[in-house]
Amino acid sequence: MTNRAKAYHHGDLGTALIQEAAGMIAEGGAASVTMRALGDRLGVSRAAAYRHFSDKNALLVAVAAAGFERLGERLAAVNAAAPRASIDRLRRLGAEYVRFAVENPAHYRLMYGREALVREELPELRAAANTLFEQLVEIFEAHQKAGRIKRQDPRGQAYVAWSAVHGLASLLIDGQITATDDVEGLIRQTTRTLLDGIRTR
């Protein structure tokens, strides 16, 4: 009793809503998430969610935030597994980033797109995205000190790298690249080209 996590009638709706919504997004895209359908799936009425989230938008923001957490964990795992700060580690990070996006297309779109989420200030999401980005900047700074990559604004370098992987991920996700070709090869070519442009000669 007083389980702290489970409470009241349903037992931690709120987190259940986030998980279920994430599942619906994975199955049918963000557009398939409906307050009514969501309630049905959880055996709860259509308005129940409003005791936990002010808005449908707020719920989706929470789902997106959970996505940032998962992405962060995967990148951290790569960081831990790869040999000490090397160009190869950068390559692996980029590849893992794109893989996450391709494996969770609708979720990734929700995280970074402005279509499904309202424009308002979303400090929660901004913070999550920023944390990831700042880590990337630090990695570039470390590589600069080690003399492996060109000395220039590391923030700019991070933006460029992020743009490349985000762009590839987006084009794959949105079906712009008819990706029956091997995706891994494309990822490899992208990271290699990018790092060739950044590393010292």
Add this chain to the structure above:
Amino acid sequence: MTNRAKAYHHGDLGTALIQEAAGMIAEGGAASVTMRALGDRLGVSRAAAYRHFSDKNALLVAVAAAGFERLGERLAAVNAAAPRASIDRLRRLGAEYVRFAVENPAHYRLMYGREALVREELPELRAAANTLFEQLVEIFEAHQKAGRIKRQDPRGQAYVAWSAVHGLASLLIDGQITATDDVEGLIRQTTRTLLDGIRTR
């Protein structure tokens, strides 16, 4: 009479719908486009559009197609203005691409995103996007023959380049890059890094 363009009651609704919808997208995003609001703006009823487009989706597809046309024109202008096939021309093309996206954020999102447009086969859009991409591939092939860039699959090179500019455009558009910094500088750094990775040493 029989003006061929203007006809019947309104006078070429259809193209008027496309233009007005494009205007609404520019002003308030794709979500602000509503059959009712669209009709009001054109002094026409909510269902009038259905004599010209089978669907709201079909209308948006037409708007997106018009966007591809405008983008194509701008890139063609750069192509015509820049000195004969040079690395600098590549740089200018990339920069112009990103500028178009930043100047028409919602329209660009509509063109390349999968959020507002339904997943169905959209041969019209695919053809428009493909035309642009194939031109890019040809440019890379020409540069390879001239020995200015590395000899490898030009299609892959084109994908990488496209990913970089598309990624940068998307991050800027969706407010992921707090772009109070000079955007032009970021564009320059991106294209320079990318080309450094592609060109011969």
Add this chain to the structure above:
DNA sequence: ATTCTTTGTTGACGGTGTCAACATATCGGT
């Protein structure tokens, strides 16, 4: 002039997010 076809309007339907009013379950203090 009459008919046909194209174009536009109106009313209606089901679906959506959201809110106010209501109902109930749990908690905290006594």
Add this chain to the structure above:
DNA sequence: ACCGATATGTTGACACCGTCAACAAAGAAT
């Protein structure tokens, strides 16, 4: 053990949305 307060869930209603069927009108064709 009770009881009020609070947190949680339900129901009915509203406005808005895309879309369709039935209707009206305007131009084209004969």
